[in-house]
Amino acid sequence: MTGGTEVAERLTGLVAALRAHGVRVGTGETVDAARAAAVLGFTDRALLREGLAATLLHSADQRRVFDAVFDLYFPYGVGVGGSGPVPPADRDDLRDRLAAALADDDASLTARLAIEAVDGLGGYGSSPGSDGWSAHQTLDRLRPQTLLARVRDEVRRRGGDAGFTDRLLEDEVRRRIEAFRALVAAEARRRVAERRGRDEIARRAVAPTADRVDFLYASRDRLAELRRTVHPLARKLATRLAARRRRAARGSIDLRRTLRGSLSTGGVPMRPVLRRRRPARPELVLLCDVSGSVSGFSDFTMLLVQALHDQFAKVRVFAFVNRVDEVTGLLRHGAADPEGLGARIRAEATLTGWHGGSDYGVALGEFAERYGAAVGPRTTVFVLGDARTNMSDPNLPAVRRIAARARRVHWLNPEPRAQWGTGDSAAPDYAELVAMHECRTARQLGALVSRILPV
Numbered sequence: 001m002t003g004g005t006e007v008a009e010r011l012t013g014l015v016a017a018l019r020a021h022g023v024r025v026g027t028g029e030t031v032d033a034a035r036a037a038a039v040l041g042f043t044d045r046a047l048l049r050e051g052l053a054a055t056l057l058h059s060a061d062q063r064r065v066f067d068a069v070f071d072l073y074f075p076y077g078v079g080v081g082g083s084g085p086v087p088p089a090d091r092d093d094l095r096d097r098l099a100a101a102l103a104d105d106d107a108s109l110t111a112r113l114a115i116e117a118v119d120g121l122g123g124y125g126s127s128p129g130s131d132g133w134s135a136h137q138t139l140d141r142l143r144p145q146t147l148l149a150r151v152r153d154e155v156r157r158r159g160g161d162a163g164f165t166d167r168l169l170e171d172e173v174r175r176r177i178e179a180f181r182a183l184v185a186a187e188a189r190r191r192v193a194e195r196r197g198r199d200e201i202a203r204r205a206v207a208p209t210a211d212r213v214d215f216l217y218a219s220r221d222r223l224a225e226l227r228r229t230v231h232p233l234a235r236k237l238a239t240r241l242a243a244r245r246r247r248a249a250r251g252s253i254d255l256r257r258t259l260r261g262s263l264s265t266g267g268v269p270m271r272p273v274l275r276r277r278r279p280a281r282p283e284l285v286l287l288c289d290v291s292g293s294v295s296g297f298s299d300f301t302m303l304l305v306q307a308l309h310d311q312f313a314k315v316r317v318f319a320f321v322n323r324v325d326e327v328t329g330l331l332r333h334g335a336a337d338p339e340g341l342g343a344r345i346r347a348e349a350t351l352t353g354w355h356g357g358s359d360y361g362v363a364l365g366e367f368a369e370r371y372g373a374a375v376g377p378r379t380t381v382f383v384l385g386d387a388r389t390n391m392s393d394p395n396l397p398a399v400r401r402i403a404a405r406a407r408r409v410h411w412l413n414p415e416p417r418a419q420w421g422t423g424d425s426a427a428p429d430y431a432e433l434v435a436m437h438e439c440r441t442a443r444q445l446g447a448l449v450s451r452i453l454p455v
Contacts (some may be wrong), residue, residue: 011037014073018056021065022212022443025056048074061229065209071186091121091141099147102176103154110176114183117142122188135181135188144177151176211442215297215414216386223296226442227303233446234307240450241311281313282407282453283378287367289385290345291321291358297414298384299342301445305382306331311453316374322359324367325349360387360426361395368398375405380453383411383434387420387427394426399433409434410452416440 011034015025036051052074053066094117101109122138151173210225211233218226257273286305288298302317309315319327327345345351375381381402387394403409413420413427417438420427427436437452439445 007037007042008034010073014052014069015056017069017073018062018066021069021208023056023062023065023209024058029056042074045074059232061210061225068186068189072190075187075190094120095142095144095147098142098144098180099150099154102147102151102173102180103158105176107179110180111183114180114187117184118187118191122184122191133188133191135185138184138188139181144180148173148177211446213442214440215300215442216293216440218296223300226300229442230300230303231307233442234304237304237446237450238308238311241308241453281311282380283314283376284312284316284453285374285379285381285406286315286317287324287364287381287383288317288319289321289358289360289363290319290342290351294358294384294386294414295342297412297439300442301382301384301412302327302331303341304445304449308449313378318367318371318374319345319349319351320358320363320367321351322357322362323351324363324371325351326371357390358385358388359392360385360389361393361398364398364402365395368401372401372405375402377405377407379406381406381409383409384414385411386413386415386425387411387430387436388424389426391424394429396429396433399430403434408452410448411436412439412445412448413437414440 012030015030015033018025032055033052036055037048040048040051042048049067049070052070053063057063057066094113098110098113098117101113118133118135118138121141122133122135124132124134124137148170152169155169155173210222210229213222213226254273258269258271259267261271261273262269284305286302288302289295290298298319305315305317315328316326317328317331318324327349330345330348331341399409411430411434413436415425415427415438419425420431420436430436435452437448439448
């Protein structure tokens with residue numbers, strides 16, 4: 001990669017892909033990245049990666065997206081960290097050289113072997129240059145996982161196991177093999193991107209940042225990553241809510257006092273006098289479905305509200321499956337252990353009756369009967385759940401009773417709006433009585449909380 005135009009295109013493409021995934025990159029940061037690339041050069045790819053990351057990223061959670069996108073726009077073998085792909089060798093020879101590279105923990109050679117493996121084993125189709133590239137096919141043919149014992153024994157033979165127990169040495173070898181598998185996946189993705197267009201692959205194939213992951217489809221690892229964003233998000237929302245509260249406290253113009261003050265300026269109201277408001281902090285009630293895949297969404301929202309508790313006069317939290325129970329105390333106790341919050345709630349609270357499926361009608365009715373006093377004219381109620389009733393009665397009268405007592409009721413639904421009303425979803429029926437909002441990601445949740453929470 002020697003042409004300045006090509007470098008500029010790849011860099012601007014990288015920036016555009018990051019922006020498409022929600023990473024805020026300004027013009028100044030893009031210029032800084034270009035200057036860093038000019039200073040660092042393109043011979044050391046790892047150094048270039050770190051330089052661009054330092055100039056373009058704002059937080060550690062953006063690194064996952066950056067690394068995947070960087071591999072598309074600045075891959076191995078395109079003038080960055082190498083002079084081009086090595087001609088493919090046969091499978092057995094490739095396995096021998098890979099075992100040696102893994103034993104030596106030679107990252108540079110391992111990366112080159114990943115390129116060679118995809119080139120020799122990953123192509124499929126009949127057209128010249130292959131119709132496509134498959135990481136799965138490459139790894140299935142090469143089977144690097146079967147090299148574990150061989151690499152371990154080679155490390156021991158060379159005396160490179162100092163400080164490693166047998167278990168730790170095997171874990172280290174597994175880590176090196178997984179790193180090679182990731183390199184193969186990145187190389188196959190890069191080749192597909194070169195054929196189909198890097199921008200399209202960057203948009204479709206790169207995993208989003210944690211705050212853009214669908215709550216309903218997030219893996220356990222992504223949910224754990226998401227929980228780590230609770231407190232930074234809470235600090236940001238607290239700042240916004242405090243600013244809104246300060247603006248709301250200014251009140252409207254006091255016409256009588258303004259006109260009286262204008263007598264000294266000939267009747268011209270030079271300085272409007274505002275009525276001072278002293279808005280009371282709102283009370284908040286959370287009513288959370290903690291069944292099935294919805295539980296990840298409810299757990300995250302409960303943790304977020306707990307982190308925001310100073311913004312409210314009172315916070316009470318209730319969880320349900322087909323029975324409802326107050327879990328406010330468990331939430332405070334669970335603040336130091338967010339990953340165990342959901343399990344503790346399901347273990348210690350009474351959430352199910354004679355069957356284990358969710359039943360919104362029964363749970364909402366029980367809440368209105370047992371805990372109706374928790375809702376008053378200063379209370380905002382958030383209902384968290386997908387509104388899927390398992391074909392049972394949605395109990396709309398109970399929702400009317402709650403809405404009649406509360407200041408406002410907002411229903412946060414983690415399902416896409418297009419799925420409301422399909423199957424056993426009673427979302428349209430509930431939406432006629434209370435405000436229902438699509439809330440599929442942490443980003444959407446943060447925007448909703450800052451917009452709809454009262455001051």
